[in-house]
């Protein structure tokens with residue numbers, strides 16, 4: 001077994017590349033009810049395209065100049081193009097939006113302004129005493145972390161200052177890979193051995209606090225902080241993010257099609273290859289190269305056809321490999337079987353929610369069962385069941 005594949009990249013400080021302007025963006029919506037643009041509308045960078053009625057979920061903005069070609073429940077598609085010159089006597093067309101003065105705002109006003117600028121503020125305002133910035137590369141093959149700390153230092157510092165204004169935490173610790181020389185004013189640092197799965201939030205918390213509980217602790221990832229910092233630094237809407245494309249870090253407009261980003265990184269994809277959005281251990285496969293990246297897309301990988309045996313719902317033959325490697329010390333083999341047969345109570349008994357979704361059980365399973373996918377499905381079904389029970393209880397109380 002090759003243990004090197006679990007080493008998390010560290011010490012790599014290559015600069016980010018700016019992606020070429022894609023021919024279109026497909027801005028993904030997730031419950032954004034009110035669309036602010038219609039088909040054929042002319043848009044420019046920073047223009048609001050859809051807002052979310054939840055006051056903690058960020059609104060969505062265009063990252064490019066162009067014309068809206070489609071508006072659906074799930075996406076706004078914008079074709080990149082120069083806008084027609086104004087007719088004689090008409091006002092010049094806007095080319096951007098004015099920045100918001102975030103320094104003068106506090107409390108709910110600050111939160112509302114950030115939400116309006118596209119920031120999902122929920123991860124930053126959770127009740128906690130200890131705030132941890134997880135600055136390790138999250139998965140093997142992802143390389144942006146130390147590049148961000150070097151080349152986007154002012155953005156990261158602006159994000160950290162803003163995070164401290166939003167969070168109720170009394171102490172902040174930055175988790176870095178062992179050997180890193182990054183320094184942060186007003187925050188402690190802790191060093192973590194850069195080997196997967198040590199970068200998982202739960203394991204970072206255990207290493208720093210010595211306890212296996214998340215109570216009173218909030219963990220924010222470096223990618224999230226970079227997005228927050230980009231808004232905090234400029235006062236402008238969140239329109240771009242950093243995506244690690246097979247090791248190459250590209251700054252791209254939100255909504256850039258997956259296929260366009262792979263092309264930018266000179267990666268050719270055949271019909272039989274598997275494209276993964278996210279890291280190789282925890283990401284999700286997509287069959288749609290036109291799918292637009294979201295604010296949270298941190299990586300893209302391509303698994304060439306034939307490089308691994310295909311995953312399928314083969315039967316478990318009880319070899320125990322998944323149990324041996326599970327950092328949550330649960331029984332993935334049993335849980336996956338219970339999910340398969342919709343035995344949700346047994347899933348609860350086996351502590352399915354203790355799963356950290358590291359993906360190691362899928363990696364090690366010689367039967368090539370889709371273990372992580374089963375577990376995510378089981379968690380989703382349990383959450384759905386519990387929300388329905390809660391809704392019924394409310395009706396009874398009424």
Ligand code: SF4
Nearest residue numbers: 326355356358359361
């Ligand atoms: S994904 Fe699998 S190995 Fe990882 S914590 Fe969950 S059950 Fe354990």
Ligand code: SF4
Nearest residue numbers: 316317319320322365
């Ligand atoms: S690794 Fe796969 S085959 Fe082995 S016990 Fe776990 S689920 Fe079963």
